[in-house]
Amino acid sequence: MSKSVSQSVFITGASGFVGKRVCEYFLAKGLKVIGCGRQERLNIQHPNFEYHNFDLNDIKRYGYLLETVDIVVHLAALAHQSKHLNPLTYYQVNADCTKQFISICSEYNIQRFVYISTIKVNGERSLDEPFNEQHTPNPLDVYGRSKWFAENYVQDIAMEANMEWVIIRPPLVYGPGVKANFASLMKLIDMHLPVPFAAFLSKRSFIAIDNLCDFIFTCAFHVNAKNQIFCISDDDDQSTRTLIKALQIVRMGRAKLFNCPIILLKMACILLGRRAIFNRLSEPLQVDIAKAKQLLDWKPVLTFKEAVFKYFGVENKRKEMT
The missing domain is CATH 3.90.25 (UDP-galactose 4-epimerase; domain 1)
Structure with a gap:
């Protein structure tokens, strides 16, 4: 299918704490953004922004939205654990929905699929050294395991479809509206x-919302981010x-x-x-971000102290x- 000349980005989870800020960041960079989320309306007034309220389970009905899209940023997920939720729900939302979604994306010639995972895929504690991309995944809770399943779906389906992919594993994200x-x-x-x-x-690693938005943007377009996994943080534990x-x-x-x-x-x-x-x-x-710094020449836009004050x-x- 043909693409429009100007680049456009499709962002899932657009109504969430991180998703809304990512939408605003990409819009500020001059891109057209199509967002989807569970919130009925999203208070972003911008001529290049388009928002749709639907659940990713219904993505087949909305696949047409991907016709002019170049980049997909997949943020939608079930994150906060609750003892009242059936553990299978995490796999259905985080893994199965991701599998279905990237399968639909593969039908629309998406150039690059950026998946926001979690450092929990590496584990819950970094005892001997900070986590990096070379460590064997060791997710210990249902959330971490469901995201690891999703990571594997992303890589397998994207490679089969000759679609570029990037996986980002952030630690706890903080910023205005954090819960x-x-x-x-x-x-x-x-x-x-x-x-x-x-x-x-x-010590523990964190990442400011501004730093995460900037890194997601970098991964969406940097040639060296193609088919890579990145552990990321403020680099200031x-x-x-x-x-x-x-x-x-x-x-x-x-x-x-x-x-x-x-x-x-x-x-x-x-x-x-x-x-x-x-x-x-x-x-x-703790997270070691040496790969992001060396391969992408990336550094956080805010220090921890600057972010906390801001x-x-x-x-x-x-x-x-x-």
């Missing part, structure tokens, strides 16, 4: 309550202790960070059914309260 544990941590700081995490010194201190500073927080015996915190989390949260606070999960500073705190 889950990062948001809970900010609320705790804003309440000015004592925070008992001073003993958590193991933080411990739970330094993360909390940084948030305290930029939000003018007065909460006291104190040292509580880790064993007591572990027991409390287990009793409350929050063992996974304790692990994320206490265990290392996203969560006092001015933004006032906006959140209004």
